[in-house]
Amino acid sequence: MAARFGSPEQADFPHGQHPTADPLVATIATRAGVLVMPEQEREVALGRIRAFFVSRPETARGKFTLPMLTGVPRGRRL
Numbered sequence: 001m002a003a004r005f006g007s008p009e010q011a012d013f014p015h016g017q018h019p020t021a022d023p024l025v026a027t028i029a030t031r032a033g034v035l036v037m038p039e040q041e042r043e044v045a046l047g048r049i050r051a052f053f054v055s056r057p058e059t060a061r062g063k064f065t066l067p068m069l070t071g072v073p074r075g076r077r078l
Helices: 021-028 039-055
Strands: 009-017 066-074
Touching: 021 039
Parallel strands: none
Antiparallel strands: 009 066
């Protein structure tokens, strides 16, 4: 007999990370869309992202809070 599930529920858990601009740019560099770019295009894009972070008062002074939200779905068994 197959298990049946009711309507899914979701719980959201807000939290944050506290990076500086360079580790965040390094993380962005690992994303698939960036990894498949031609090397020169990738370096230009990452340079623009890094320049954006250092130009913003929120992110230019070292560590900042990067807001995150983890959503956890749960199916309830009938």
